[in-house]
Amino acid sequence: MVRPGGRSARVQEAVHTAVRELVAEVGRDALTVPQVATRAGVTPSTVYRRWGDLKELLSDVAVERLRPEAPPEDLGNLSADLTAWAEEFLDEMSSPPGRAYIRDALLGDPDGGNGGQCSAYAAEQIDVVLARAADRGETAPDVETVIDRVVAPMMYRILFRPDGLDPAYAHRLVTGLLTAGA
Amino acid sequence: MVRPGGRSARVQEAVHTAVRELVAEVGRDALTVPQVATRAGVTPSTVYRRWGDLKELLSDVAVERLRPEAPPEDLGNLSADLTAWAEEFLDEMSSPPGRAYIRDALLGDPDGGNGGQCSAYAAEQIDVVLARAADRGETAPDVETVIDRVVAPMMYRILFRPDGLDPAYAHRLVTGLLTAGA
DNA sequence: CGCTAGAAGCAAGGATTTTGCATTAGTGTG
């Protein structure tokens, strides 16, 4: 039986907070489970039993932190909406902390659920943009197509080639998708 | 002074071999540095000093394992060459060990050099395919374009959505790139 | 051949991870 409420929830919250604070204070490489546990007012064994591993805990925290906080802005047309969203996405994700969160989310991920969650967040945001476009009567590509043509290239470069990324790249990807035909 | 030959090389070889064997035997999660050291006939402190960490060692081994062994096959035309390469790439990389290697390569990567190396391997292979096409007089897209349109989408799905990947997806990406215009 | 410096061995000390058992606190039932 899973217990999402009560003490378990408080412990999870305290541990997550402790991780975020300590990452900011001592850095991610110097982080240890006993440190986190002490800060959270919990015994290490609790952390080990619930998360099993420091990297799984970091993965959990990372996914929470990668959840978008607001729906994408409405600028009046698909091209502007998608460009703005892509530029912000690239900016956030390509920053050192952003890259660290992505890597953490992917790495401590036994069953691939956390990576899928990140992808789902992006898909949701894109879905909102595309639904607006459809409401306006604009012809819009598929969500999967946007992921293939815009999200995937940005993510690939963030992970494998962190150098030389700028907002113009996001812009190029979006216009390449919308003009050349979906 | 760096010492690429002699004992250092033998130790590196022994350790790498030990890692590959033990990953196959006990699995990657159960792997420990002392285990690897014992199998390699080396003391743990040697491993810690040279690699600093289990994940950096795994990253090293992963990059070596991700290096392509042969240039891509020549099937007579660009479309066939690229499709064949993409299908093989997807097949290898989307398998559980392939995904594990990619993740390891990205993880223990202090300066981002190992991820870049993986990307460079793919770029090299694609370069060969495109150079052949140019020799034949075929019009061929840019390497960067192939990465954006073929490699990146495959890698994104491998990392973030490991389910439902088949060779047909690689085929679709290539034809989408070559027909719709680069 | 002898010198030098980088790399590995050894061992002790400290920190982390694991695990069995006792206790606490949600959850559902009567």
Next chain:
DNA sequence: CACACTAATGCAAAATCCTTGCTTCTAGCG
């Protein structure tokens, strides 16, 4: 509302792993 049931946590000991100072070995060089 009280009760039983069970997941989740705390505690502490044991095992394992990581770090580090020092010594020994060996490749490269004059």
